Amino acid sequence: MPAGLNSLFSRFRLDGEMMSGTLWMMLSYGVKLGLQLVSFVLLARELGAESFGVYMALLSFVILLEPFFDLGAYHLVVDDITGKVPTGAAIGNSIALSLMVFPIGMLAMYLGYLLIFDQVTYLMLFEVGLSQFIGGRTISLTLGVNIAHGKMRRNAVLEMINGLIRLIVVSFLFLTGGGLEEWIHIQLAGNAVFALLVFFWWRRHWKLTVTGLTDIRRRLLAGMHFAIGNTARNANTEIDKIMIYRFASVEGTGIYAAATRFAVMSIVPVNALLSTVHRYFFIEGKKGYSESRRYAKRMLPITAAYGVFAAIVLYFFADLLIGLLGEDFREAVDALHYLAVYPLILSIMLPYGDALTGSSLQHVRARGTIYSMITNICLNLVLIPFFGWKGAIVATLISQTLLMLFVTVYASRYKGFIPEPRQQAESQA
Numbered sequence: 001m002p003a004g005l006n007s008l009f010s011r012f013r014l015d016g017e018m019m020s021g022t023l024w025m026m027l028s029y030g031v032k033l034g035l036q037l038v039s040f041v042l043l044a045r046e047l048g049a050e051s052f053g054v055y056m057a058l059l060s061f062v063i064l065l066e067p068f069f070d071l072g073a074y075h076l077v078v079d080d081i082t083g084k085v086p087t088g089a090a091i092g093n094s095i096a097l098s099l100m101v102f103p104i105g106m107l108a109m110y111l112g113y114l115l116i117f118d119q120v121t122y123l124m125l126f127e128v129g130l131s132q133f134i135g136g137r138t139i140s141l142t143l144g145v146n147i148a149h150g151k152m153r154r155n156a157v158l159e160m161i162n163g164l165i166r167l168i169v170v171s172f173l174f175l176t177g178g179g180l181e182e183w184i185h186i187q188l189a190g191n192a193v194f195a196l197l198v199f200f201w202w203r204r205h206w207k208l209t210v211t212g213l214t215d216i217r218r219r220l221l222a223g224m225h226f227a228i229g230n231t232a233r234n235a236n237t238e239i240d241k242i243m244i245y246r247f248a249s250v251e252g253t254g255i256y257a258a259a260t261r262f263a264v265m266s267i268v269p270v271n272a273l274l275s276t277v278h279r280y281f282f283i284e285g286k287k288g289y290s291e292s293r294r295y296a297k298r299m300l301p302i303t304a305a306y307g308v309f310a311a312i313v314l315y316f317f318a319d320l321l322i323g324l325l326g327e328d329f330r331e332a333v334d335a336l337h338y339l340a341v342y343p344l345i346l347s348i349m350l351p352y353g354d355a356l357t358g359s360s361l362q363h364v365r366a367r368g369t370i371y372s373m374i375t376n377i378c379l380n381l382v383l384i385p386f387f388g389w390k391g392a393i394v395a396t397l398i399s400q401t402l403l404m405l406f407v408t409v410y411a412s413r414y415k416g417f418i419p420e421p422r423q424q425a426e427s428q429a
Contacts, residue, residue, distance in 0.1 A: 031156075033268050035163030039170040040265075041324050043183065044258055046173055049328040051180045053254030054120060055128075057245035060238035060257075061112055062129045067230035069098050069105050069133050070140055075226060075357055077141060081148035082282055088206035091141060096210045098137055105129075116246055127184045135162075135191035138198045147278050155275070161197070165190050229366025232373035236399055237264070239373075240392035243380045248388040251328075256389035258325060259335035260396075263342045266310040270303045270347050274354055281358025288418040289359040293411075296351035307347025315340035331389075338393045342400065349404040356411060360419035368406035375399045 044052050071094075080090035109129050113122050139162060146154040169190035173183050202208060237260070245253045277299070285292035318336040321329055356365040376399035383391025 032159040032163040033265055035160075035167045036265060039163075039167045040261055042170045042174045044254075044325045044329065046170075046178075047180060047183065048326075049251045049254035049258075051254075053245065053250040053252070053257065055180055055183065056241050056257035057250075057253050058117070058120065058125055058128045059132070060241040061116065061125070062109070062132045063234050063238045064231060064242075065105055065108055065112075065129070066132055066136055067227040067234060068101060068108075070137060070230070071097055071101070071224070071227050075144070075362070077144035078148045078279055079282060081145065082279055086206075086209070087145060087149075088208045089211045091145065091202060091206065092208040092210045094141055095137070095208075098133075102133070105133075116242060119250075124181065124184055127188050131184075131188040131191045134188075134195045138191075138195040142198055142202075143275070147275060150279070152276055158198070162194055165194050226362060226366075229362060229369045232366065232369035235373040236369070236376050236396065236403070239377060240380050240384070240396060243384050244389055244392055247385050252389045255329060255331045256335060256392055258321070258329050258332040259339055259389075260342075262321070262336055263314060263339040266314055266343045267307075267346050267350075270306055270343075270350060273302065274299070274350055278354065278358075281354045283358075285355070285357075285359030286419060288416075289355065289361055290415040292355040292359040293352070293415065296355040299351045300348065303347040303351055304344070307344035310343035310347070311340045314343070335389060335393060338390070339397075341397065345397070345400045345404050349400070349407055352407040352411065356407060356414075359417065361411075361414055361417060364411055364414060365407060368403055368410070371406065372399045372403035375402055 047055065077090045077094055080093075081087055106126075106129070109125060110122065113125050117125060139158070142158055143155055146152070146158070166187075169186045170183075172178075172186060176182070178186070241253050241257055241260075244256055280295060281292050284295045314336055318333045318340075321332050321336060325332065353365050356362065376395050379395035379398060380392055383395055385391075387394075
């Protein structure tokens with residue numbers, strides 16, 4: 001390999017394993033993005049702006065609660081396995097903990113139904129929640145396991161299978177002319193099939209065990225930091241859809257959700273790269289936050305350059321939405337114009353956020369996310385009743401910019417932080 005390329009790869013820590021992993025993850029995310037795009041277009045066209053808005057409001061509410069089912073499974077399983085916990089025990093403890101908190105989540109879901117949703121049945125909300133619980137827990141655990149072992153190829157296959165199953169169930173809905181209720185039923189069935197396939201794969205490779213209440217308690221304490229932080233993060237991206245549904249219009253929810261879906265999908269390549277190198281944030285973070293932050297700086301030129309590219313594409317090609325989704329979503333073009341800067345903000349924020357997570361400073365990241373969430377909610381309460389989805393976009397961009405500044409500028413005060421060795425921390429717990 002030429003000396004110049006060797007120097008470039010060395011600078012970004014892109015060794016052979018990482019380059020191979022990145023290529024596999026880019027392939028998987030590329031296929032996933034294509035499958036998601038086709039699935040999303042078919043679903044939006046079949047349901048129309050109103051029914052699509054109802055579904056996205058239900059899904060957004062479930063996603064708000066999801067971190068309290070997940071409890072940081074993706075990050076903690078990486079931490080466990082890189083910390084020499086047997087893989088079967090890391091998976092088993094995570095599943096056991098999720099099942100323990102499941103009834104509490106169901107109660108929270110019912111209370112939310114009573115307060116927010118007056119146009120749907122509780123069964124519809126319950127099925128959406130159960131589907132997200134099954135599918136989300138399965139994918140996050142398995143991605144984390146493979147990341148911890150450096151098996152990017154497995155994650156590539158996993159993402160492709162998951163995307164293919166989703167495309168199949170959406171295509172079935174499209175071909176049979178079903179509505180919102182039918183979609184909710186078959187999506188649950190699709191996620192159940194996916195979870196069974198992954199479970200049998202787990203059993204084939206590892207003996208799943210639960211090591212006891214001590215390990216589960218440790219996961220609960222650590223997982224609550226992730227749950228709080230991820231709930232706040234999800235609130236930044238999801239609560240606006242619920243508030244548009246509640247205070248503006250169902251159609252506005254569908255329009256806003258369609259535009260934000262494209263904005264979120266545009267950041268997929270950055271997520272692919274950061275997923276590939278995720279374990280390196282933990283490896284560097286064990287030496288101290290300054291090291292994981294330095295690693296984030298090495299990744300920043302790549303992620304930020306892509307963020308600029310994605311912003312340009314979203315702005316100048318937004319008109320394609322009408323052809324893809326139909327006339328019901330014409331206003332989504334204007335929404336996407338406003339949201340074009342969104343991937344640039346995230347492309348700067350995400351590497352620095354992962355640096356905090358990898359160096360046992362997830363509670364700091366969570367705090368910043370909570371501040372951002374509070375800002376977002378307050379702005380939404382003021383703006384949405386008067387400006388609808390346009391107000392939600394303003395609130396989203398301001399709150400996400402605040403979070404970006406928190407993890408990049410404010411968090412620099414923790415440069416001297418060095419996490420305790422794992423064994424010492426566990427003995428003190």
